[in-house]
Amino acid sequence: MATSMLERLGRQFGYDERSAALLVLPVFAVLMVVAVYPIIYSFYTSLFDIVLTRPWRRPFVGFGNYARIFADPLFWTAVQRTTVYTVVTVSITTVMALFVALLLNEAFPGRRLLSALILLPWATPSIVNGLMWKWIYDPGYGLLNGILVQLGLLEKYIVWLGDPDKTLFMIANAAIWKQMPLAAILLLVSMKSISNDLYRAATVDGANVFQRFLHVTLPALKPGLMLVLVYETMISIRHFDLFLIMTQGGPGDASYTLSWQIYVETFRNLKFGIGAALSYVLALATFILSYLFIRGFGSKA
Amino acid sequence: MSAATDDGRRAMIAKRWGRGILITLFSALLVIYVAGPVAWLVSSSLQSEADITAVPPNWLPPKVTFGNFEAIFSTKTREVTYETRRQGDPATGSFLPSGAENLLPALWNSFTVGMWVAILNLVVSITAAYAIAVIHFKGRQAALYTILVTRVIPDIALIVPLFLVMRNLDLVNTRFALIVTYLAVTVPFTIFILISYFEQIPRDLYRAARADGCSHVQALRHVYLPLSLPALVASVMFAFLTSWNEFIFALILTQNITSQTLPIVISGFVMDFTTSFSFVNAAGVIAIVPPVVLAMMFERYIVSGLTAGAVKG
Numbered sequence: 001m002a003t004s005m006l007e008r009l010g011r012q013f014g015y016d017e018r019s020a021a022l023l024v025l026p027v028f029a030v031l032m033v034v035a036v037y038p039i040i041y042s043f044y045t046s047l048f049d050i051v052l053t054r055p056w057r058r059p060f061v062g063f064g065n066y067a068r069i070f071a072d073p074l075f076w077t078a079v080q081r082t083t084v085y086t087v088v089t090v091s092i093t094t095v096m097a098l099f100v101a102l103l104l105n106e107a108f109p110g111r112r113l114l115s116a117l118i119l120l121p122w123a124t125p126s127i128v129n130g131l132m133w134k135w136i137y138d139p140g141y142g143l144l145n146g147i148l149v150q151l152g153l154l155e156k157y158i159v160w161l162g163d164p165d166k167t168l169f170m171i172a173n174a175a176i177w178k179q180m181p182l183a184a185i186l187l188l189v190s191m192k193s194i195s196n197d198l199y200r201a202a203t204v205d206g207a208n209v210f211q212r213f214l215h216v217t218l219p220a221l222k223p224g225l226m227l228v229l230v231y232e233t234m235i236s237i238r239h240f241d242l243f244l245i246m247t248q249g250g251p252g253d254a255s256y257t258l259s260w261q262i263y264v265e266t267f268r269n270l271k272f273g274i275g276a277a278l279s280y281v282l283a284l285a286t287f288i289l290s291y292l293f294i295r296g297f298g299s300k301a
Numbered sequence: 302m303s304a305a306t307d308d309g310r311r312a313m314i315a316k317r318w319g320r321g322i323l324i325t326l327f328s329a330l331l332v333i334y335v336a337g338p339v340a341w342l343v344s345s346s347l348q349s350e351a352d353i354t355a356v357p358p359n360w361l362p363p364k365v366t367f368g369n370f371e372a373i374f375s376t377k378t379r380e381v382t383y384e385t386r387r388q389g390d391p392a393t394g395s396f397l398p399s400g401a402e403n404l405l406p407a408l409w410n411s412f413t414v415g416m417w418v419a420i421l422n423l424v425v426s427i428t429a430a431y432a433i434a435v436i437h438f439k440g441r442q443a444a445l446y447t448i449l450v451t452r453v454i455p456d457i458a459l460i461v462p463l464f465l466v467m468r469n470l471d472l473v474n475t476r477f478a479l480i481v482t483y484l485a486v487t488v489p490f491t492i493f494i495l496i497s498y499f500e501q502i503p504r505d506l507y508r509a510a511r512a513d514g515c516s517h518v519q520a521l522r523h524v525y526l527p528l529s530l531p532a533l534v535a536s537v538m539f540a541f542l543t544s545w546n547e548f549i550f551a552l553i554l555t556q557n558i559t560s561q562t563l564p565i566v567i568s569g570f571v572m573d574f575t576t577s578f579s580f581v582n583a584a585g586v587i588a589i590v591p592p593v594v595l596a597m598m599f600e601r602y603i604v605s606g607l608t609a610g611a612v613k614g
Contacts, residue, residue, distance in 0.1 A: 016437070019432070019436060019518075020436045024428070024429045024432045026424075026429070027426065027428075027492065028447075031448065031451055031485060031488065033466070034459075034463065034482055036451065037462070038459045039458065041462040042461065042462045045461065045462065106320075115604075117335055119597065119600055120593060122596065123589070123593045123596035124339070124592070125545060125548075125592065127548055127568050127588070128585040128589050130571070131568075131582070131585050132341075132582075133338065138578070141353065141354050142358070149357065181335070185604055238456060238457060240548075259457050267553070275461055276461055279460075279461065283454045283455055286453055287450075287453050
């Protein structure tokens with residue numbers, strides 16, 4: 001009796017392991033080809049001085065590409081642009097999403113329509129997003145100039161994307177428009193999980209709206225906020241499409257971000273070695289940043 | 302006493318009014334910010350070249366024209382030459398971009414790629430998510446983290462090696478290359494969503510099924526799949542929308558009409574300075590319609606499916 005049960009357990013265990021392996025196998029096969037292998041290959045490439053205009057010679061340079069990147073002032077410009085862009089996009093997206101989630105968490109007529117409507121930007125392909133805002137910013141015929149002048153807020157038309165001080169923020173606005181809805185939905189879901197009793201208790205204790213938000217809503221939102229911050233940071237750091245459509249890194253180097261630099265080095269200058277090294281730096285930075293975010297927020301939550 | 306309750310009632314009414322006004326105000330601002338840009342995109346796609354360049358801009362088309370859409374759907378059948386074009390009319394060519402005839406094939410490419418990604422993504426993700434969420438096997442944590450970590454790496458870092466891999470396999474300029482690549486984007490996220498969903502299903506159901514002699518495949522089919530319909534629908538939507546939206550991989554991996562997707566063809570128009578904005582906007586409207594219709598139709602599933610368990614913390 002005892003042995004047969006043990007046997008059965010043993011068989012059961014083996015069956016589980018075998019099934020699990022079989023069931024996970026397809027995913028790993030796919031990810032091997034399209035994610036793991038490329039990333040290893042990318043590191044390998046980054047150790048060689050590969051320039052496509054002279055494909056016959058690709059000397060091994062070790063970490064030479066990395067040294068060249070760090071010595072390049074344009075790289076540090078790109079780091080600075082990426083940082084500004086990411087901080088602006090992520091912070092405004094998060095704050096706006098918080099307001100939108102608070103609004104959608106209230107009961108009022110038309111709420112369902114509104115929550116369906118905010119999926120609109122989310123479903124808009126980013127290329128269309130870019131062309132749409134480029135058209136709105138158009139210096140001659142754009143809506144933004146039109147409205148501001150008609151309202152008397154602006155005296156003459158402005159070249160929005162052509163002003164180095166404004167470019168990054170104008171692109172950030174297009175990004176926020178697209179990214180805010182998902183962030184709002186994520187926050188809304190964690191808001192809905194807060195028990196009403198907590199609010200009632202706080203009200204009985206004499207807490208006003210702002211105190212209730214500060215002491216009940218905000219702490220309960222921490223996991224949701226962490227998710228939004230990590231996700232939005234990842235998205236913003238690697239943004240590329242909008243830059244290609246709207247400014248091509250310009251004017252001057254005003255919107256010259258890291259993703260854009262990778263594109264330029266790889267596909268315009270055809271320096272695959274430098275491009276791979278840059279990609280690796282970006283991947284590593286993204287990885288460390290998300291790790292820090294999760295550690296930092298996770299311990300407090 | 303009665304004065305006090307009167308005051309109280311008045312304060313209540315004032316508060317309710319204040320709340321109503323605040324909500325209306327915020328809602329109006331939100332609608333303007335979210336829908337305004339799209340409304341203007343649609344409005345300008347219905348204007349002629351002359352109307353679209355008016356200063357100040359025409360908020361609504363003074364005269365609605367479907368010329369831009371007509372141009373998109375008739376580029377194949379009507380040849381526009383210098384002699385036959387009408388000046389100032391995007392539909393007959395003076396502002397028609399050179400790649401205009403690629404738009405319909407691109408629409409088809411986007412559609413087929415999206416469908417294949419949606420199907421294959423679901424097939425591979427379901428089994429893996431079941432194994433990780435339900436079967437307690439050694440190394441399931443490691444498997445999960447390996448899958449999730451692949452998504453931390455920026456797409457742009459994968460693009461060069463992927464291009465080289467596809468070139469060596471002679472797959473550049475095929476839709477197959479895009480389908481396989483998009484799986485790398487959608488699969489980790491789908492697995493994450495499905496795992497959170499599967500874990501919410503009571504374990505007793507699993508135990509009962511296994512005690513009845515169900516194999517893992519049978520337990521998956523008869524217990525887990527029927528109970529996770531919202532997550533499955535959300536995954537299909539998400540995969541389709543992701544590949545409909547994707548740009549950078551398609552930009553590098555496809556260079557001709559047999560495989561280029563809608564975003565690539567449209568981006569070509571945007572960067573061509575002679576192209577009419579009303580024509581580009583019409584193309585943009587066409588690219589926006591399928592994903593928006595899908596998102597609105599399946600709104601409930603998308604919201605509940607994509608966020609189930611994701612924010613539990």
